[in-house]
Amino acid sequence: RARVVVLLSGTGSLCAALLEAADEAGYPAAVVAVGSDRPAPGLEQARRRGIPTFTCTLRDHPDRAAWDRALAAEIAGHRPDLVVSAGFMRIVGPAVLDAFGGRLINTHPALLPAFPGAHAVRDALAAGVEVTGSTVHLIDAGVDTGPVLAQREVPVLPGDDETQLHERIKTVERTLLVETVARLATSEEDPR
Numbered sequence: 001r002a003r004v005v006v007l008l009s010g011t012g013s014l015c016a017a018l019l020e021a022a023d024e025a026g027y028p029a030a031v032v033a034v035g036s037d038r039p040a041p042g043l044e045q046a047r048r049r050g051i052p053t054f055t056c057t058l059r060d061h062p063d064r065a066a067w068d069r070a071l072a073a074e075i076a077g078h079r080p081d082l083v084v085s086a087g088f089m090r091i092v093g094p095a096v097l098d099a100f101g102g103r104l105i106n107t108h109p110a111l112l113p114a115f116p117g118a119h120a121v122r123d124a125l126a127a128g129v130e131v132t133g134s135t136v137h138l139i140d141a142g143v144d145t146g147p148v149l150a151q152r153e154v155p156v157l158p159g160d161d162e163t164q165l166h167e168r169i170k171t172v173e174r175t176l177l178v179e180t181v182a183r184l185a186t187s188e189e190d191p192r
């Protein structure tokens, strides 16, 4: 099975979906570690399963470059085939990109290239779009700019607030992420 390291910053419901999928014997990937950039509640579900966790906090390092190198080293220690940013709310730097570029993916709550950045759901509502969605993409040096691997639409409903719309998007994101990780885990081709 492909070895997956998941990175998160918060609740970790997307990570939970991957952990549940990976509990099934037929799923082609296993989550071998879950990391965060802060003491995130999402790490708990990995701990309960006995899966190693790590926290690499920016303020514990002299600067962003040192943090980026430490994060790359933590991830590398788990020898991943695939690294999944699932609600990881930081931009990874050159050390992580150099080590894992091409097998480093992110899930984003909008139809990229529309609404990149940290407030995608709010920005989609403010723009008044009728359809938004979820994107899984390869991470490159830009902010939410890497090649798209999978996308699925989600309608904006009348009266939606940010929380309601984000919850509906996350339901779709969970399935899309589980499917895309399985596809990459079984694919012979390098996603690059």
Ligand code: GAR
Residues within 6 Å of the ligand: 008, 009, 010, 011, 012, 013, 014, 015, 042, 086, 087, 088, 089, 107, 108, 109, 117, 118, 119, 120, 170, 173
């Ligand atoms: C997800 O919607 C994910 O796409 C988003 O954070 C949420 C995490 O949910 N990520 C970003 O906005 C990254 N820019 P979770 O903590 O319940 O998995």
